[in-house]
Amino acid sequence: MSDLRIRGLVKRYGNVVALGGVDLDVPAGSRTAVVGASGSGKSTLLRLVAGFEAPDEGTIAFGDELLAKGPRIIPAHKRGIGIVSQDGALFPHLDIADNIGFGLPKELSGSRDQRIGELLDAVELSRSLASRRPHQLSGGQQQRVALARALACRPRLMLLDEPFSALDASLRQNVREVVAHALEAAGIASILVTHDQAEALSFADQVAVIRHGEFAQVGPPDVLYLRPLTRETAVFLGKAILLPARAGEGFVDCALGRIPADTEGKTGAVDVMLRPEQVLLHAAQPSPVGRDGRSIPATVKTVRFEGADCAIVVEIADQALQLALKLPSFGAPKPGDLVHLLVGGEAHVF
Numbered sequence: 001m002s003d004l005r006i007r008g009l010v011k012r013y014g015n016v017v018a019l020g021g022v023d024l025d026v027p028a029g030s031r032t033a034v035v036g037a038s039g040s041g042k043s044t045l046l047r048l049v050a051g052f053e054a055p056d057e058g059t060i061a062f063g064d065e066l067l068a069k070g071p072r073i074i075p076a077h078k079r080g081i082g083i084v085s086q087d088g089a090l091f092p093h094l095d096i097a098d099n100i101g102f103g104l105p106k107e108l109s110g111s112r113d114q115r116i117g118e119l120l121d122a123v124e125l126s127r128s129l130a131s132r133r134p135h136q137l138s139g140g141q142q143q144r145v146a147l148a149r150a151l152a153c154r155p156r157l158m159l160l161d162e163p164f165s166a167l168d169a170s171l172r173q174n175v176r177e178v179v180a181h182a183l184e185a186a187g188i189a190s191i192l193v194t195h196d197q198a199e200a201l202s203f204a205d206q207v208a209v210i211r212h213g214e215f216a217q218v219g220p221p222d223v224l225y226l227r228p229l230t231r232e233t234a235v236f237l238g239k240a241i242l243l244p245a246r247a248g249e250g251f252v253d254c255a256l257g258r259i260p261a262d263t264e265g266k267t268g269a270v271d272v273m274l275r276p277e278q279v280l281l282h283a284a285q286p287s288p289v290g291r292d293g294r295s296i297p298a299t300v301k302t303v304r305f306e307g308a309d310c311a312i313v314v315e316i317a318d319q320a321l322q323l324a325l326k327l328p329s330f331g332a333p334k335p336g337d338l339v340h341l342l343v344g345g346e347a348h349v350f
């Protein structure tokens, strides 16, 4: 199986540059997520890869096979690419078996039922649902049928266009895991477009952050989350604590004391980023460790219960600095409590 290679892809709509020259490699069997705000160019990229539209410039290829070279394109139905859209787009007048069977080659007639059964298994749906119509299934079940239908023709790439966005939060995670597992089992590469950062980070091996038609950063999810190239990407991907600091070799001095950091040759005044979950909170000891030690005394200002976690604001007294943290609700402190802050892991230096 070949990798998908996108080079210098440009798409304009009149004066609007929807894609400003993007490069992307999607290795065979891997999962890529493209995440960006509304209007950033996600759907445009998907439409060009699917073959629904032609680029103005650039190439899309599988190995040596060119799918698009500027406006000259291979049509969508000859690309071997499957698509699952936001609403699943199942045929309402066909039952589930026929919806899935729609994608199967005609010559398969004898083993058709067997294959439909296997596809239902692959997306973890009971075979007993085969005779129902789409409206007799839940939203999550419908999306799994949509995936089964798209898997039926054994595509070399699956495009997932916000397929989980209409589902409620707990179901979304479950369907996402089923989809990821089914794609992995079938060895099919995928591109998920989403505006949901957590979804992108948890689904993919590779995440591309798109902004104004260009990739701000492409890489493994943990690298993007912990080592974003810019502050903008840092705050787009999750809550961030941004602090001024002075960098030495492998560490920084900041309001949270001296902490290890990926300084990579940078010295002097820098900005650093920590994720809130890196700041751990301990009940104050009888003799607090001072700023020159490893933990920093602080006062809890507010605690907001959010279920499993709670949002806590602490103030580092002598710095008049407030930090917003996230902690497990179980055993959380109360407003007014004196606590110690201890940083886990490295700070990221910009």
Ligand SMILES: Nc1ncnc2c1ncn2[C@@H]1O[C@H](COP(=O)(O)OP(=O)(O)OP(=O)(O)O)[C@@H](O)[C@H]1O
Pocket: 013, 016, 017, 018, 036, 037, 038, 039, 040, 041, 042, 043, 044, 045, 195
């Ligand atoms: N057919 C079109 N004609 C004119 N402009 C378009 C067309 N399609 C997209 N655009 C513009 O191109 C830009 C990128 O649009 P695109 O739909 O790719 O964004 P998106 O990231 O998918 O947004 P959303 O998350 O809201 O779906 C936007 O500025 C949009 O207005």
